Amino acid sequence: MRWTPQQWRDAGKQSPIGTHDWSGCPSLIENWERAGAANAGLELSQVWSSNSVVGWYWRCADGHLWRExxxxxxxxxxFGRRARWRSLMGSAGACRRCALDRFGARFDRCGCISPDLALLERTPVVLPGFCPDCKTLGSGAFVLGAPVLVYHCPPTSKEENVLRQRLGAVLPLASPGEANAVSVHPTSWGARHVFPDMLAPSTRVAIEYDSPGPLHDAHGPLSVDHEKDSALRRVGWEVIRVRVGNLALIGPYDVAATGPTRAAAAAVIDQYHRVLLGGERSRTHLATSGDLRTSTQWEQLALDLDAQYLDALSSGSKLPPADD
Structure with a gap:
């Protein structure tokens, strides 16, 4: 791959729109990444099938993004045969990650998927023991879905700390010194852990605070937020995202907010209880904790959170640190 899509366009290599007919390859048309400037605003019909020098961006229905x-x-x-894994998926524009998820060989001790495409079978193969990465960590050091403390110093923000303090007065959040990551299946970028902003380990709920940042380019369509959420849900966690600055909502429990306000905190707590009501383990937790509240109680809770925060500021209490 010699050129990016933008470099290829700047060189004037593209054909007029509609020049090349891709109607015989619906999977390629569907997976062509159209968001933002990923493919420099070009259409697939401007690219010929023998093009080999540009790494185009593709995104499957599950949100996996790749270049090819x-x-x-x-x-x-x-022998004139198409790649076996593409044949298993039934399309030329198939996603490797989806192929591994559906047909990949899994290790029985850690549940990880082998990245070897040669091991793909319609009935997935079960491999004995731990994968090489888990062996390196040690058999007792890696449990899928476990909240863990990993040495990591990601950047944080004052707004995130404000939201953490407000939520921490009500929700069972782990401090960054107790747990700052969740063990997951290997992601497309090779990570074995993801780092949500806030963790509630006892109920397996992760909370993220997303803002577009000073350059307004963070958490956009090309971010890994979708895959990060998918990785968490695959190991039994649910995610609540507070989306600021007109960021699109991407999950069933996301909250649109203007910042770490008391209204945003109350909305997160409300969604937290909706998550708990969605599962058997959650109903048990609610029945024993007595945390069900009415809408009037939520409004009062928001006022209480605001008062607690102002008291903390007036007394000179420091905001707790937060992980990324």
Missing amino acids: PVNRMFARNV
């Missing part, structure tokens, strides 16, 4: 030249999707081996 067009011609590689039609590559065949010396």
Whole structure:
């Protein structure tokens, strides 16, 4: 891949829109990334099938994003056969990550998927023991879905700390010194842990505070937020995202907010209880904790949170640190 899509466009290599007919490859049309400037605003009909020098962006229905030249999707081996994993998926524009998720061999001790495409079978193969990464960590050091403390110093913000303090007065949040990550299946970027902003380990709920940042380019369509949430849900966690600055809501429990306000905190707590009501373990937790509240009680809770926060500021209490 010699060029990015933008470099290719700047060189004037593209054909007029509609020049190349891709109607015979619906999966490529569907997976062509159209969001933002990923493919420099070009249409697939401007690219010919033998193009091999540009790493185009593709996104599958599950949100996995990858780069790949067009011609590689039609590559065949010396016997004239299409790549076996693409044949299993039934399309030229298939996603490797989806193929591994559906047909990949899994290790029985840690549940991780082998990245070896040669091991893909319609009935997934079960491999004995731990994967190489888990062996390196030690058999007792890695449990899928476990909240863990990993040495990591990501950036944080004052707004995130404000929201943490307000939520921490009500929700069972872990401090950054207790747990700052969750063990997950390997992500597309090779990570074995993801780092939500806030963790409630006892109920397996992660809370994220997302803002577009000073350059207004964070948490956009090309971010890994979708995959991070998917990785957490695969190991039994649910995610609540507070989306600020007109960021699109991407999950069933997301909250649109203008900042870490008391109204945002109350909305997160409300969604937290909606998460708990969605599962058997959660109903048990609610029945024993007596945390069900009416809408009037939520309004009062928001006022109480605001008062607690102002008291903390007036007394000179420091905001607790937060992880990314």
